[in-house]
Amino acid sequence: MQTQTTSPNQQIIERYTNQPPRLPPALRARIESTWDGEPVLLYALADLDAAMRLSETWVALGPTQVAVARLSDSGDYDLRSFERARVGAVREAPGLSGSVLTILGSEHEPPLETVRFTHRHCGTGKRGPGPGSRESNGCYMAAPRIPNTL
Numbered sequence: 001m002q003t004q005t006t007s008p009n010q011q012i013i014e015r016y017t018n019q020p021p022r023l024p025p026a027l028r029a030r031i032e033s034t035w036d037g038e039p040v041l042l043y044a045l046a047d048l049d050a051a052m053r054l055s056e057t058w059v060a061l062g063p064t065q066v067a068v069a070r071l072s073d074s075g076d077y078d079l080r081s082f083e084r085a086r087v088g089a090v091r092e093a094p095g096l097s098g099s100v101l102t103i104l105g106s107e108h109e110p111p112l113e114t115v116r117f118t119h120r121h122c123g124t125g126k127r128g129p130g131p132g133s134r135e136s137n138g139c140y141m142a143a144p145r146i147p148n149t150l
Helices: 008-018 027-034
Strands: 041-050 056-059 065-071 077-083 089-094 099-102 113-118 133-136 138-140
Touching: 027 056, 027 065, 027 077, 041 113, 056 113, 065 113
Parallel strands: none
Antiparallel strands: 041 056, 056 065, 065 077, 089 099, 099 113, 133 138
16 A cells, blocks of 8 residues: 655645645556656646636646646546647746746647646745746746757
């Protein structure tokens, strides 16, 4: 039997937002299987849908792939994956209580993905500027740089 410890910050997120504090293990396995075994290196939860209603969308970054998994009404995740090499730019458009993150490909094609997220997780995790960080609406976020190779 595997036990999992959670930090006080993770417990706060679970209790007050009714959202998972980390990528669900079954979804991680599905993403890694789709990527032929490549690992998920980083992930983030985007918690708004296009109509600005609370939802669950995971963005995962691997060595050569990006995946976006949206929780559907049926309770399963709709998974979309594309090569990191296709990413031309990442743009954040901050709003009063949420932001829109747009992942762009080449200049004349539509965005590869667009996700929306609230700022309600600010303050529950690590705060403070680090190397290459910038402040956005009171939350510190890594500068949007996605290299093609690690």
